[in-house]
Amino acid sequence: MYEKTFPNKRFKHTLEFLKKHISTSHSILDLGVENPFSKIMKEEGFSVKNTTGEDLDTNQEVFQSEKTDVVTAFEIFEHLLNPYTILKEIKSDKLFLSIPMRLWFSPAYRSKIDMWDRHYHEFEDWQVDWLLEKTGWKIIDREKWTNPVNKFGFRPLLRKFTNRYYIVYAEKTHTPTLPEEKGA
Template sequence: MYEKVYPNKRFKHTLEFLQKHITPSETIMDLGVSNPFSKIMVENGFNVKNTTGEDLDKDQTSLQNESYTVFTAFEIFEHLLNPYTILENVKSDKLFISIPLRLWFSPAYRSKTDMWDRHYHEFEDWQLDWLLEKTGWKILAREKFTHPVKKIGFRPLMRYFTPRYYIVYAEKVK
C-alpha cells in the first residue's frame, strides 16, 4: 500500500519518523518552499508552513516572524552555506532534520543546469550532531537508512548496503 501512495522510500521513512515523535496537532515550519514532502505532511493532517524562497543564508526573518511548534528541514541543510545561523534563529523547541550522507563512492552533488541545486555541505553524521550541539540542541532520536536505486553498476550496488540518509529529532536545551 505505501508503495502506491509514497513511491519514494525516503518520504515513507521520513513520515514514519515524524509520526513517531509528534502529533498532527503541532504546527510545523518547513524550511524551503512547498514541496512534495510538505504536501504529504499536510495530507497526513499536519499544519505546515513553508518559507517562501528567500535566500535563507542571508534572511531568517520567516523563522522569527511565524508561529510554529516544530521546525523541519528535510534535505535542505546541504544546500546552505550557513546552517549554523538557521539553527540559531529557530524559535520552536523541537526540530527534525534529514540530510543525505557523504558517501565515499559518490562525489558531492552539483547540478549542471541549476546554479542553486548544489550541495555545499556533504555531511557525515557526526558533523550534523556537532552542529546541533553547538547551536543548543539535544538529539533524542536518530536513524540512518539506505536509498537503493533500480540501476546496474558499482554505485547502485553500494546504495543497497550503505546508509544514504540521516534523520534526527532534537529538542532545544533549556
C-alpha cells in the first residue's frame, strides 16, 4: 500500500530499517501524533502508541507514564527546541530516529500555513551522532538516502545525489557507577 503513496521512498526505507532491528513483538512509543507512517507500522503488525500532541519541549511526562520497548522519533527532532532533554528522558532501551538532513543549497523548512510545521534544527549526521552520544545512546546502525524530486533545475539535480534523510538505531548505554558515586 505505502509503495504507491507519497513519500514512498522514505516510508519504504524507514520500514525496512525498523524491521531489520526489531520484531512486531516490541511495543513502540512513536513521538508525535498519529501520522501516515505510524498507521503503516500498525498495518505491518507493530504495537504502536503515539504521543497526543503535547509540547515535548516542556512536557516529558509521557516517558514516565508509557513503558515501551522502543521509542521512535521519525522526523520530529528537527521541530523541537531541545532534543537533548527528550533523549535524556527516554526510558526505553531502544531508539529509532530519523531526520531530514540540512542541505547547503536549500533553506530550513518553514510552512507558511502552519506555524507549528517548521524546522527549528536542520541537522548534519555528525550532530545527531554527537547528540546521541552525549545523552547516553550508542548507535548500532545508521543509513542515509536521497530524495529526488521530479522537477527541472539546479537544486532538483542536486537532490538526486545529495543525501536528504538520516536514520539511526541506537540503544541506551548503561555506564557503570563510579566508586565515588556509590558513597565509598
